Amino acid sequence: MITVAKTAGFCFGVNRGVEIVYNLVDEGNKVCTLGPIIHNPQVVNDLAERGVRIINSPKEAKPDETLVIRSHGVRPEVYDYIKNVGINFKDATCPFVKKIHNIVKRESSKGKTVLIAGNRDHPEVDGIKGYCEQDAYVFSTLEELKTLLKNHKNFVKSALILVAQTTFNSILWRKCVNFVNKLCTNVKIFDTICNATSVRQKEAVSLANNSDLLIVVGGKCSSNTRKLFDLCSARCKSMLIETVNELHDCVLTPLPLKIGITAGASTPACIIEEVHEIMSKKINESAGSSGEMSFAELFEQSGQQAVYKVGKKVKGVVTAISKNEVQVDIGGKQAGVIPVSEISADSSVKAEDVLKKGDEVDLIVTKVSDQDGIVTLSKKRYDAEKGYDMILEAMDQDKVLNGTITDSVRGGVLAVTCGVKVFIPISQLSDHRIEDTTEFVGKNVDFKIIDVTPSKRRAVASVRKLLNELKQVEVEKLWDEIKEGDVRTGTVKSITNYGVFVDLGGVDGMIHITELSWVKVKHPSDIVSVGDTVEVTVKDLDRENHRISLSYRKAEDDPWRIFTDKYSVGQVLDVKVFAIKQFGAFVGIMPGVDGLIHISQISDKRIDKISDVLSVGDVVKAQITDIDYDAKRVSLSMKTLLENSANEEQQKNLESVENIEGVEINRDAIAQ
Numbered sequence: 001m002i003t004v005a006k007t008a009g010f011c012f013g014v015n016r017g018v019e020i021v022y023n024l025v026d027e028g029n030k031v032c033t034l035g036p037i038i039h040n041p042q043v044v045n046d047l048a049e050r051g052v053r054i055i056n057s058p059k060e061a062k063p064d065e066t067l068v069i070r071s072h073g074v075r076p077e078v079y080d081y082i083k084n085v086g087i088n089f090k091d092a093t094c095p096f097v098k099k100i101h102n103i104v105k106r107e108s109s110k111g112k113t114v115l116i117a118g119n120r121d122h123p124e125v126d127g128i129k130g131y132c133e134q135d136a137y138v139f140s141t142l143e144e145l146k147t148l149l150k151n152h153k154n155f156v157k158s159a160l161i162l163v164a165q166t167t168f169n170s171i172l173w174r175k176c177v178n179f180v181n182k183l184c185t186n187v188k189i190f191d192t193i194c195n196a197t198s199v200r201q202k203e204a205v206s207l208a209n210n211s212d213l214l215i216v217v218g219g220k221c222s223s224n225t226r227k228l229f230d231l232c233s234a235r236c237k238s239m240l241i242e243t244v245n246e247l248h249d250c251v252l253t254p255l256p257l258k259i260g261i262t263a264g265a266s267t268p269a270c271i272i273e274e275v276h277e278i279m280s281k282k283i284n285e286s287a288g289s290s291g292e293m294s295f296a297e298l299f300e301q302s303g304q305q306a307v308y309k310v311g312k313k314v315k316g317v318v319t320a321i322s323k324n325e326v327q328v329d330i331g332g333k334q335a336g337v338i339p340v341s342e343i344s345a346d347s348s349v350k351a352e353d354v355l356k357k358g359d360e361v362d363l364i365v366t367k368v369s370d371q372d373g374i375v376t377l378s379k380k381r382y383d384a385e386k387g388y389d390m391i392l393e394a395m396d397q398d399k400v401l402n403g404t405i406t407d408s409v410r411g412g413v414l415a416v417t418c419g420v421k422v423f424i425p426i427s428q429l430s431d432h433r434i435e436d437t438t439e440f441v442g443k444n445v446d447f448k449i450i451d452v453t454p455s456k457r458r459a460v461a462s463v464r465k466l467l468n469e470l471k472q473v474e475v476e477k478l479w480d481e482i483k484e485g486d487v488r489t490g491t492v493k494s495i496t497n498y499g500v501f502v503d504l505g506g507v508d509g510m511i512h513i514t515e516l517s518w519v520k521v522k523h524p525s526d527i528v529s530v531g532d533t534v535e536v537t538v539k540d541l542d543r544e545n546h547r548i549s550l551s552y553r554k555a556e557d558d559p560w561r562i563f564t565d566k567y568s569v570g571q572v573l574d575v576k577v578f579a580i581k582q583f584g585a586f587v588g589i590m591p592g593v594d595g596l597i598h599i600s601q602i603s604d605k606r607i608d609k610i611s612d613v614l615s616v617g618d619v620v621k622a623q624i625t626d627i628d629y630d631a632k633r634v635s636l637s638m639k640t641l642l643e644n645s646a647n648e649e650q651q652k653n654l655e656s657v658e659n660i661e662g663v664e665i666n667r668d669a670i671a672q
């Protein structure tokens with residue numbers, strides 16, 4: 001069966017350009033084109049035979065020629081020159097390309113930097129750059145885009161626009177857009193990929209998914225044709241040809257059952273038709289070439305059952321499960337057998353784990369024995385083929401896959417997902433360094449596909465990429481939500497002499513040593529250890545530099561609060577002298593609260609040196625004379641207590657004298 005893609009061949013823009021040239025020639029004009037009108041040698045040769053010249057610069061145009069500007073478009077300077085010199089010209093620039101010129105001109109005139117996803121050597125991209133009034137940067141891969149943004153850190157905040165070459169790969173475009181959106185805060189995105197291109201690419205992918213062979217017809221220099229080929233060859237056996245001549249000598253054995261044909265935007269319909277014809281002929285010849293019929297063909301001819309060829313996809317119903325094989329009914333007289341090794345890519349999986357009698361399963365024929373009528377089948381291969389498509393889709397759409405790690409191999413591990421084994425390099429196995437991969441065997445992990453080699457059907461996955469992306473989401477969420485005064489729980493990540501770093505969930509905050517406790521701390525490790533879960537208060541946020549200052553001190557533990565709740569001016573305390581200065585003695589009242597007994601408040605007699613009266617370590621009684629909460633100062637006095645006690649003594653003496661009858665009291669004399 002041969003299917004020709006509906007979208008194969010000339011797109012609107014190319015068709016318009018080619019028609020303009022043919023019409024000019026038919027009308028008897030001398031014509032030259034600025035570069036080949038399309039990337040198709042057959043059309044270009046045909047036009048050359050009709051006298052159409054290809055020139056590289058408008059300066060080469062002859063006065064009697066009409067110059068045709070092709071669908072790719074040109075820089076504005078080219079129009080200026082043509083008009084100034086007075087060259088006759090026809091503009092075949094595709095309207096979709098013109099639209100990009102207008103976008104970049106308008107946006108860049110507002111001061112925005114232009115990022116162009118495309119091939120920097122392509123004339124369409126060169127033309128677009130010509131309309132940019134600000135700097136324009138071209139990238140052709142996600143890696144190039146990442147490097148560009150890394151080298152221009154200011155792009156994160158600058159006003160940017162992102163446009164694409166009309167034929168840019170739509171899947172890659174989506175990835176680039178996602179990346180830019182995540183990183184740049186002031187970017188406007190214009191999806192300028194031509195609809196004709198994306199529709200053709202989508203149809204080609206769907207055709208490739210349902211074909212055994214896909215023939216892509218088009219110029220080998222044409223970027224859109226090459227992109228079609230890349231997309232198709234990742235999904236099924238594909239050929240890129242320019243003309244039918246390349247098919248004449250090609251031997252296709254066995255001849256594929258389902259053949260698809262698509263073509264690039266520059267491929268004329270007549271070439272597509274020729275390809276279709278020659279392939280139909282090949283199929284007919286192949287059918288009539290063999291005189292002898294195989295067992296399967298004889299059966300088919302007798303109308304008794306379907307033909308089973310190696311590679312054919314069939315459905316079967318499980319009839320019996322034994323130690324070495326699973327028997328399936330595939331609907332004919334031939335017996336279907338799945339060897340146990342062909343059940344799953346994960347060799348630890350047993351047949352009875354995944355199949356039971358009566359189950360309908362999708363299988364691929366791996367061997368047909370005409371003699372004994374046994375068809376050997378593989379579930380593993382069917383799953384792998386289906387899974388491979390799912391893997392390609394997961395990579396294209398940046399989806400998360402889940403798989404079980406089955407083997408530890410050199411340089412990493414193998415994980416089974418969608419029935420396919422994917423390789424996870426050791427460096428991609430985690431977001432931290434891994435020494436021994438064997439501990440991962442048997443574990444179920446989520447990952448993303450980061451690379452696929454279509455020709456070898458190999459896929460490389462990364463757990464680290466996924467973890468980093470999840471972390472980034474968490475980080476952004478945390479920065480969105482966090483505010484000063486928040487109380488959060490974190491894990492102590494590291495300790496330095498000046499403080500402690502706490503992981504708040506992807507973002508680190510710092511507790512300065514002075515914020516660890518209300519009392520003086522010698523070293524942060526006296527308070528916390530690495531790995532501790534701590535409750536912290538957000539003190540300060542520096543969103544620009546992504547810095548968070550934290551405090552481990554609790555308001556209710558504030559010793560000044562406790563002190564002022566418990567004590568007031570006038571109260572007498574036992575305090576311990578911890579330092580003696582010329583002007584007074586410092587005393588400890590309670591942890592975190594110290595006080596000062598001024599030299600004048602130490603004794604009721606004059607003292608020259610405090611050390612004559614007090615020593616460090618002495619515990620003395622003192623009365624609170626002042627509390628300055630804001631300045632965190634407490635003044636105390638020993639003298640007031642001495643005066644009080646002297647007064648009390650005097651009072652006692654008076655009372656004892658009064659008790660003696662007949663004695664006249666001279667109070668003043670006593671007082672002295």
Ligand code: SF4
Nearest residue numbers: 011013094096166194
């Ligand atoms: S692919 Fe699209 S943009 Fe390019 S010439 Fe064709 S129609 Fe125009």
